[in-house]
Amino acid sequence: MAMRSPLVLVAMLAACEGAPSYLQGRGYVADREATLGWVLLAIASAVVVVIAILVLGATFRRRPPGGDLIREGGGMRWIVIGAIIVPSVILLGTTIYSTVVLARVARPAAKPSIVVQVIGHRWWWEVRYPGTSPAEAFATANEIHIPVHQPVQLELSSADVIHSFWIPQLAGKMDLIPGQTNVTWIEADTAGAYRGQCGEYCGLQHAGMRMSVVADSPAEFTRWLQAQRQGAAAPAADLAAAGEQVFQRSACAVCHTVRGSEAGGAVGPDLTHFASRATLAAGVLPNTQGNLAGWVANPQGIKPGVIMPAVPLRPADLHAVIAYLQALK
Amino acid sequence: MATVASPASDLALHERLLEHWETRPGLFGVFGTVDHKTIGKRYLVTAFVFLILGGIEASIMRLQLAHGDLRLVTPEEYNQLFTLHGATMIFWYASPVLSGFSNYLWPLLIGARDMAFPRLNAYSYWTFLLSGVFLYSSLLVGQAPDGGWFAYVPMTRAEFSPGLNLDFYALALILLTISTTAGAINFIVTVFKLRAPGMSINRIPILMWGTTTTSFAALFALPSLTVACVMLYLDRRFGTRFFDAAGGGHPLLWQHLFWIFGHPWVYIVVLPAMGIVSDALPTFCRRPLVAYTVVALATVTTGILGFGVWVHHMFATGLAPLAISFFSAASFAITIPSAIAVFAWIATIWHGRPVIRTPFLFMAGFIVLFVIGGVSGVATAAASFDQQLTDTYFVVAHIHYVLIGINLFPVAAGLYYWFPKMTGKLMDERLGRWNFWTMFVGFNLGFFPMHISGLLGMPRRIYTYPSGIGWDTVNLITTVGAFLFAVGVLLLVINVVRSRLRGAPAGPNPWDGPTLEWATSSPPPPYNFAVIPTVGSRHPLWEKRLEESGRSVLDEGPTLEAEKTTLETSPLDGQLTDVLHMPEDTLYPVLHALALMATFYGLLVRSTWLSVAGAVLVLALTIGWLWPTARALEEA
Ligand SMILES: [Cu+2]
Numbered sequence A: 001m002a003m004r005s006p007l008v009l010v011a012m013l014a015a016c017e018g019a020p021s022y023l024q025g026r027g028y029v030a031d032r033e034a035t036l037g038w039v040l041l042a043i044a045s046a047v048v049v050v051i052a053i054l055v056l057g058a059t060f061r062r063r064p065p066g067g068d069l070i071r072e073g074g075g076m077r078w079i080v081i082g083a084i085i086v087p088s089v090i091l092l093g094t095t096i097y098s099t100v101v102l103a104r105v106a107r108p109a110a111k112p113s114i115v116v117q118v119i120g121h122r123w124w125w126e127v128r129y130p131g132t133s134p135a136e137a138f139a140t141a142n143e144i145h146i147p148v149h150q151p152v153q154l155e156l157s158s159a160d161v162i163h164s165f166w167i168p169q170l171a172g173k174m175d176l177i178p179g180q181t182n183v184t185w186i187e188a189d190t191a192g193a194y195r196g197q198c199g200e201y202c203g204l205q206h207a208g209m210r211m212s213v214v215a216d217s218p219a220e221f222t223r224w225l226q227a228q229r230q231g232a233a234a235p236a237a238d239l240a241a242a243g244e245q246v247f248q249r250s251a252c253a254v255c256h257t258v259r260g261s262e263a264g265g266a267v268g269p270d271l272t273h274f275a276s277r278a279t280l281a282a283g284v285l286p287n288t289q290g291n292l293a294g295w296v297a298n299p300q301g302i303k304p305g306v307i308m309p310a311v312p313l314r315p316a317d318l319h320a321v322i323a324y325l326q327a328l329k
Numbered sequence B: 001m002a003t004v005a006s007p008a009s010d011l012a013l014h015e016r017l018l019e020h021w022e023t024r025p026g027l028f029g030v031f032g033t034v035d036h037k038t039i040g041k042r043y044l045v046t047a048f049v050f051l052i053l054g055g056i057e058a059s060i061m062r063l064q065l066a067h068g069d070l071r072l073v074t075p076e077e078y079n080q081l082f083t084l085h086g087a088t089m090i091f092w093y094a095s096p097v098l099s100g101f102s103n104y105l106w107p108l109l110i111g112a113r114d115m116a117f118p119r120l121n122a123y124s125y126w127t128f129l130l131s132g133v134f135l136y137s138s139l140l141v142g143q144a145p146d147g148g149w150f151a152y153v154p155m156t157r158a159e160f161s162p163g164l165n166l167d168f169y170a171l172a173l174i175l176l177t178i179s180t181t182a183g184a185i186n187f188i189v190t191v192f193k194l195r196a197p198g199m200s201i202n203r204i205p206i207l208m209w210g211t212t213t214t215s216f217a218a219l220f221a222l223p224s225l226t227v228a229c230v231m232l233y234l235d236r237r238f239g240t241r242f243f244d245a246a247g248g249g250h251p252l253l254w255q256h257l258f259w260i261f262g263h264p265w266v267y268i269v270v271l272p273a274m275g276i277v278s279d280a281l282p283t284f285c286r287r288p289l290v291a292y293t294v295v296a297l298a299t300v301t302t303g304i305l306g307f308g309v310w311v312h313h314m315f316a317t318g319l320a321p322l323a324i325s326f327f328s329a330a331s332f333a334i335t336i337p338s339a340i341a342v343f344a345w346i347a348t349i350w351h352g353r354p355v356i357r358t359p360f361l362f363m364a365g366f367i368v369l370f371v372i373g374g375v376s377g378v379a380t381a382a383a384s385f386d387q388q389l390t391d392t393y394f395v396v397a398h399i400h401y402v403l404i405g406i407n408l409f410p411v412a413a414g415l416y417y418w419f420p421k422m423t424g425k426l427m428d429e430r431l432g433r434w435n436f437w438t439m440f441v442g443f444n445l446g447f448f449p450m451h452i453s454g455l456l457g458m459p460r461r462i463y464t465y466p467s468g469i470g471w472d473t474v475n476l477i478t479t480v481g482a483f484l485f486a487v488g489v490l491l492l493v494i495n496v497v498r499s500r501l502r503g504a505p506a507g508p509n510p511w512d513g514p515t516l517e518w519a520t521s522s523p524p525p526p527y528n529f530a531v532i533p534t535v536g537s538r539h540p541l542w543e544k545r546l547e548e549s550g551r552s553v554l555d556e557g558p559t560l561e562a563e564k565t566t567l568e569t570s571p572l573d574g575q576l577t578d579v580l581h582m583p584e585d586t587l588y589p590v591l592h593a594l595a596l597m598a599t600f601y602g603l604l605v606r607s608t609w610l611s612v613a614g615a616v617l618v619l620a621l622t623i624g625w626l627w628p629t630a631r632a633l634e635e636a
Helices: A003-015 A028-060 A074-107 A218-229 A237-251 A291-299 A315-327 B011-023 B028-031 B036-064 B075-110 B118-139 B165-194 B207-240 B251-268 B271-285 B292-308 B321-333 B334-348 B358-381 B383-389 B392-425 B427-457 B472-502 B588-605 B608-626 B630-635
Strands: A114-121 A125-128 A138-141 A143-147 A152-158 A165-167 A171-176 A182-186 A194-197 A210-216 B567-571 B576-581
Touching: A003 A114, A028 A074, A028 A171, A028 A182, A028 B358, A028 B383, A028 B630, A074 B321, A074 B334, A074 B358, A074 B383, A114 A143, A114 A165, A114 A171, A125 A143, A143 A218, A152 A165, A152 A171, A165 A194, A165 B292, A165 B358, A171 A182, A171 B383, A194 A218, A237 A315, A291 A315, B036 B075, B036 B118, B036 B392, B036 B472, B075 B118, B075 B165, B075 B207, B075 B251, B075 B392, B118 B165, B165 B207, B165 B588, B207 B251, B207 B271, B207 B292, B207 B472, B251 B292, B271 B292, B271 B334, B271 B358, B271 B392, B292 B321, B292 B334, B321 B334, B321 B358, B321 B383, B321 B576, B334 B358, B358 B383, B358 B392, B358 B427, B392 B427, B427 B472, B588 B608
Parallel strands: A114 A152, A143 A210
Antiparallel strands: A114 A125, A125 A138, A152 A182, A165 A171, A194 A210, B567 B576
């Protein structure tokens, strides 16, 4: 088992393309961490194999037959070479290598021009783009867009307990800690959507605190930014307009903000452009009509313990609210 | 002083010694005994009960995780399960089980009649047991701790966790630290004062180096945990704001306090286990341990370095890269002393003539698991890679290779090795081999794939995961392996129980072991040795055949039969300095522990009445316990 480990590992990693493995980096930081990781795992596997062979060899090597107890003496060479010289060389090498990586990924070569503020909530992510002026600033949730090939500065803080920001294929973790703001950065080198998840146990729905980072081409990213800065357009269809009424009247508006409408709650995610997001409930479900209806009707069934309550709505009202939310493009 | 030279088989002597040392039968004896052998066995059995409880919790979790999106337990139940599992295994199994071995073995290893403070020893046991009962009583009210075994604030402050869950956690841990502190003091005084004449400090078994090191480590590390738990309790119940950022406190204060304790604790639960291997392996290699002195020094060095690496649990908290690289380098460096032990064991096998019996299998398997757990630890020492690894299943794999590989496997080896001494019966060898192979295969099948799920990005402490993103198969394998492993542990328990009832008689020294415990009968008489031996070398029972220069004397010497006494010797050279009177059996320890527990229940439910009554009782019992005996007054 132990000896086959490196092979097993490679085989299993190859078989699991879909998994967010940090051994397959897609960003500046993760790439370097992944290379370091592969080197460490290779050394580790080699050490395990050598030791396993030594244990087997020591046990089963041929010996002159018979005899009573063996006198002390001999063996110091094993310690000097095996336990002191060889490991010191390896450890010194890896210490230097890993320190170099740490220094290289600590901050980007140039100061990032884009800043994203991420605020951890139980159990979702508030995402703010302050822009260069208050007029440009807007908030969204659970889905972060960045331009590919550009460093983006992340300012991480928490509204309640400790969470950890983690997009395995872009960079290692950085905690969101109440009372302090941790600054880190990411840079994607391939366009695409990257799955992430809260990396520090944060209570009941820690498992359901997921998110994604979407790396867009610069043009797409600019389009996205401009769209997000706008408030929500007034709903065109009657059903959606009726839904807006329901939303404003019922508890929804107490907790959620829809910019451009009267809803200004700050307990839950900003829903201004909710329909533009690919997932629902902090990355737990694809954002489809069916899932959305299930969520609004009974959030506790999907994320037991979640802060959003089931708001009692008549079926027709529910139907209308869903239409409204789906119109928030 | 009675320095009668007398043959050990003298029946009259036996009778006279029994009179002083035998525990009276009946309830008083059960609750009042201070015999280290009884206490040691109780520690072992109790720790195994906790191991099984923790194992049941783990099994439920493994069923839930066998596939994505399963709903066997609710998130609330799952969080309680993994918190109880972690706390149980780390605090109520891994360390106490080693205390069990040490309590049972130490006086036998050093030719003494008991530990230095037998009543304190009983007290350590009772507080350990009752702290565990206290913890598990949380299940009766459905509010078991749910903050993870390291209970990070502010999630565990009353704001976010209003129930009793974390009060159980904080108070049970404080109770346990009382037990562990008392135990540590006892070990330290015993090793430095009670060794048989001639047993200089460089002649003690490595297990004793391990436990002595961890006892010192515990004395320095535990206050940090105690303080953290007291502060947590005060924050929760008295509205202090030690950990509240908005009130001028800081959440990271908890993490520093916890890990300043927590990392040394990792060594506390492995160093004595490594000592078990260093002492038992030579018996099965038919030669002394290679490089005894270096291994002893490496043990102490590990204990010291263990205090310099706590920040490697906090690489993702936003500390400055310079601080991180310092702790990262220290974490790399701590590998060297462990490597020394590994190569000493391999060299001992290589230059020996191995006899492959069950204990040997467990020890050889352990060496490989130790190295896997070691190198995965080295991977986490690389700070920037650790920012990926931390809080993923890779770390879960690592801690299990450490805790099961470096603790449970040596513990199993130690049980097979010393069971004949403890019971006078041999364990079944055939079942033993089945036992080893199911545990070894099950363990690797169950826990090796956790490295992979971790590398595939699976975080720890999630009650479920989406199926279809590549995590299902590895998790299913893990679950199957974990259950196979559980069967292995069950075989161990079955073998112990069966051999206890029907094992073949063992005789005093079934393995032809070299150290003092094998010089007395199996099981040893209540007074351990009829004649206190004089020690002339590290291997009193082998020295003639090894043609060593030292000469131990085992059947002639002081018999100390007039009173309940044992010898006191000097800390380093082991020269006779005095004769110590040893205390009689007493109910004070168990009553004191019960009163303390009552006080803690008072604090738990915030009943001033119960807390104060308990505290007064504790005080009264302390006074009663310490009340000078007639003899002490005479001597004063
Ligand atoms: Cu979280």
